[in-house]
Structure formats: structure tokens, C-alpha cells
Amino acid sequence: MTRALSRDRMTASDEALIRTLYEEHGRALLAYATRLTGDRAAAEDVVQETLIRAWRHSEALVSGKGSVRGWLLTVARNIITDRIRAREARPKEVAETPISAVESDHADSVVDSMVVMEALDQLSGDHRDVLVEVYFRDRSVGEAAKVLGVPPGTVKSRSHYALRALRDMFRSREVVLKEAAG
Incomplete structure (x- = not known):
């Protein structure tokens, strides 16, 4: 419960961590996500979600195991993979076609x-x-x-x-x- 409460309030050190991560790795993350998604807006969403996960798991970043950039890129790739899988699991959306009161001329047929x-x-x-x-x-x-x-x-x-x-x-x-x- 105390962990959840502490996560609700972003401290100055948390804000500094996210700001530092974005300044050091934001461009590389955005380029990587854009290359994987092919869509700049989607890539920006992925970067934002990656930084949120970094904030939630800040202990993984300061543990000293592996590089921070490698961890961030892996998280970004996993987010993109999850989004693709979720999109493929749903049926394709079909745009509605307006129903015309007048039927088309059947003379051609x-x-x-x-x-x-x-x-x-x-x-x-x-x-x-x-x-x-x-x-x-x-x-x-x-x-x-x-x-x-x-x-x-x-x-x-x-x-x-x-x-x-x-x-x-x-x-x-x-x-x-x-x-x-x-």
C-alpha cells in the first residue's frame, strides 16, 4: 500500500530521473520506435510509455545490470510487439458504407x-x-x-x-x- 501511495506522488528525484532519461536517450528511443512502427505519432506514444515504465521500475535502471539504453530499447520493442499482437487479435474494423435509398441501376448487369x-x-x-x-x-x-x-x-x-x-x-x-x- 505504501508503495502505491509513493508512486502516486512524483517526487523531485523521480522527475529528475525521467528528465535525465529523456535528455540522454529520448532521441535514440524515438528514432528506434519510429523505425519499428513507421509512424511518428505512434513512436512518440511508445517513448512516453517507455519512460512511464522506467519511472515505475526505476530500481531496474539503477541496479547496475546492463545498460540503461539497452533496457529502454528493449522495453520500447516489447511495447510495440504488444501493440501489434493486440491489433492482430482484434477483428479488422470495416468502415460503414452509407445505405442508399435508391438502388443502383442494374441495366449494366x-x-x-x-x-x-x-x-x-x-x-x-x-x-x-x-x-x-x-x-x-x-x-x-x-x-x-x-x-x-x-x-x-x-x-x-x-x-x-x-x-x-x-x-x-x-x-x-x-x-x-x-x-x-x-
């Missing part, structure tokens, strides 16, 4: 769907069937192979060539649209 359906109609039946099973029905390669009655390797190669054909169709469509607009 309708046009996109029509373009994709038109392009699928231009593929061979085998290629179209593989894409429908894998992408629209969300089946794995093995599941699509069972449904279509073909080996999994055939599903993979057909989907590869079907996607390549779709990509070529969309590229040629884009060229035609650019020429028409230009």
Missing part, C-alpha cells in the same frame, strides 16, 4: 448477362456444357466430370479452351465497339 449468354451460344456444345457446370452450377472439376460423363482432364481442357474462345470473342467485340465509337 442485364447487358453483361445478355452478352455472356450470346457468347455462350456461340461455343460448341461440349465447351458450353463444361462452363455451365463449373461456373454457373459451381461444381468442382470432379463433380462436373461425373455429371458430363467425361474424365476430369477433359473437363479441365474443355474449360480452358472455352474460356480462351470467350476471351477472344470479347476482345473482337471490344474492337468492333471502339471502331464504331471512333
